[in-house]
Amino acid sequence: MSCFFRRSIAAKLGRTLQQSEDVFIPALTAVNVIKKQQAADFRLSLYALRIMGILPSSGDIQLQTETLASQLKQDSVVEDISAGSGVINFKVNRRLLAEKLLEPFGKGGGDTFGLDSELFNTLKRGTTLVEYSSPNIAKKFHAGHLRSTIIGNFIANLKQSLGHDVIRMNYLGDWGMQFGLLGAGFGQFGCVEKLKENPLQHLFEVYVRVNKEAEHKEDTKQAARDFFRQLEQHESQAMSLWQQFREITVREYQHIYKRLGVHFDVYSGESFHQDQAQEVVRLLQSRGLLKTSEKGTGVVDLSPDGDMSSVCTLLRSDGTTLYITRDIAAAIDRKAKYCFDEMIYVTDKSQEHHFSQLFQILLAMGHPWAGGCRHVPFGLVQGMKTRTGEVVFLEDVLDEARARMLHNMSQSNTTKELENPEDTAEKVGIGALIVQDFKGPLLSDYKFDWDRILQAQGDTGVFLQYTHARLCSLIQRNEGMEAATFQPSLLREQTSTIILQHLLRYDEVLYQSAQDLQPKHLVNFLLKLCHLIASAHRELPVKGSPQDVAQARLRLFSGTRSVLANGMRILGIIPVNKM
Known part of the structure; x- marks a missing residue:
């Protein structure tokens, strides 16, 4: 494992510089490999040692580099030490490299590969609450919610794999004036039979129709206000209809989440916090934080100089609460209920200002834990269309991905006989959507392109799945061969060394x-791994090689398959064994 080598080099540095070896662990980085080019395995930046105060920050850095490199001695683990430009390069023993990295995969212990690294000792583990997806009830799942869903799922998977207790929360938009409209509209245009047949489609049609009516009919607007007031006062008939809409929606959403391989521990919503929001208002008043504006609204002054130049509105002039008031109540309630160490909100970048205000108000109310709250913003997807035109609903996107993938698989010569081709096409299609979304920085908008997403070659999710399936096939064809003794010294070709060096970077x-919550690092690592595996398939044949060489190569392929599968699962992709 990479931690064995890091620890050995850190111990050497600790003895030479008379420091604890632990301080050098994060300063040592695995070298990013370039295909067909032999390189060192680890690198130590002298600038990092200067910043850490281990070396004097003045003087000639190159002289410092060469002096330290000459003081460090080679041994059975590190066989070469050389000075570069402001860095020291370490090359480890090639047999040990293969032995330590691939040994765990022979005992079936490869699932923890990279996760037990000492690098993670500096990360605080605890309870992480991730709020993501958060669609509006009584509406079909909009394609725009896809990003929040898959990004939040990735963050929850990553945190869980690193040893955090994770609470996955879906905070539904299930309150507000739109339910006044829907309730009034259902009374006019609703049909119980249609609600049973296609619930969300029917609610969507009712909502569109009542919205049009409300534009020019005052009595429709009044009926909506009346219905929402009945909800706010918990009148049983209105509450019963609202409850029915909520249950129908959650049931329909769970079907889509299942297709995406996403699950939640808690379905919460704005409705849970309407009463607590009034308590927040009382607390703010008692602390003198809630002021009344000229318009009669209740505001909190967030300006640095206290001159009301930057305010956040928490109360309408009629005394009713707003979305942010319920968000404050929700945060306080969650802290009491779940005792989280950090809470992460995953929403699009248009809400950055909202969360900045939310965290400021929580801190002003005397909640220091708000410092552990974080917003992960993301950009917009442009041009997401199906063959029939503009996409409104996520289900259309998933169906289209499956249909196109099924077509591509039927045209390919390499497609295997599959028990359930639709299921495979679904998993590969969804994996393709995820990789397309995760390749760049989350904050960037990106242009959606079906043809590019579903290509089998190039940096796509299809390429990841194809590589995994190909490795599964290779391992299956040679079942039983790997049981014999593994001889790491037989993996001496440059192709295998470069794969091993790349695996050193996984942790x-x-x-x-884990630090910046961006999936692009993992996506790009896995795509590069797949390109290296493609070369290894050509240059390191298993079939026709002497048995001991074949066994060593099979261990290499088995190890890379395990890392690829684990990385894909963290991203939220379900690996397929055949395609």
Whole structure:
């Protein structure tokens, strides 16, 4: 494992510089490999040692580099030490590299590969609450909610794999004036039979129709206000209809979440916090934080100089609460209920200002834990269309991905006989959507392109799945061969060494992702791994090689398959064994 080598090099540095070896662990980085080019395995930046105060920050850095490199001695683990430009390069023993990295895969212990690294000792583990997806009830699942759903799922998977207790929360938009409209509209245009047949489609049609009516009919607007007031006062008939809409929606959403491989521990919603929002208002008043504006609204002054130049509105002039008031109540309630160490909100970038205000108000109310709350914003997807035109609903996107993938698989010469081709096409299609979404920075908008997403070659989710399926097939064809003794010294070709060097970076990639919550590091690591595996398939044949060489190569392929599968699962992709 990479931690064995990091620890050995850190111990050497600790002895030479008379420091604890632990301080050098995060300063050592695995070298990013370039195909067909031999390189060192680890690198130590002298600038990092200067920043850490281990070396004097003045003087000639190159002289410092060469002096330290000459003081470090080679041994049975590190066989070469050289000075570069402001860095020291370490090359480890090639037999040990193969032995330590691939040994766990022979005992079936490969699932924890990279996750037990000492790099993670600096990360605080605890309870993480992730709020994501959060669609509006009584509406079909909009394609725009896809990003929040898959990004939140990735963050929850990553945190869980690194040893956090994760609470996955779906905070539904299930309150507000739109339910006044829907309730009034259902009284006019609703049909119980249609509600049973296609619930969300029918509610969507009712909502569109009543919205049009409300534009020019005052009595429709009044009926909506009346219905919402009945909800606010918990009148049984209105509450019963609202409850029915909510249950129908959650049931329909769960079907889509199942297709995406996503699950939630808690379905919460704005409705849970309407009463607590009034308590928030009382608390703010008692602390003198809630002021009345000229318009009669209740505001909190967030300006640095206290001159009301930047305010956040928490109360309408009629005394009713707003979305942010319920968000404050929700955060306080969650802290009491779940005792989280950090809470992560995953929504699009248009809500950055909202969350900045939310965290400021929580801190002003005397909740220091708000410092552990974080908003992960993301950009918009442009041009998401199906063959029939503009996409409104996520189900259309998933159906289209499956249909196109099924067509592509039927045209390919390499497609295997599958028990359930639709299921495989679904998993590959969804994996393709996820990789397309995760390749760049989350904050960037990106242009949706079906043809590029579903290509089998190039940096796509289809390529990840194809590589995994190909490795599964290779391992299956040679079943039983690997049981014999593994001889790491037989993996001496440059192709295998480069794969091993790339695997050294896996823990660093997860560490980087854990810090900035960006999936692009892991996606790009896995795509590069797949390109290296494609070369290895050509250059390191298993069939026709001497048995001991074949066994060693099979262990290499088995190890890479395990890392690829684990990485895909963290991203939220279900690996397929055949395609």
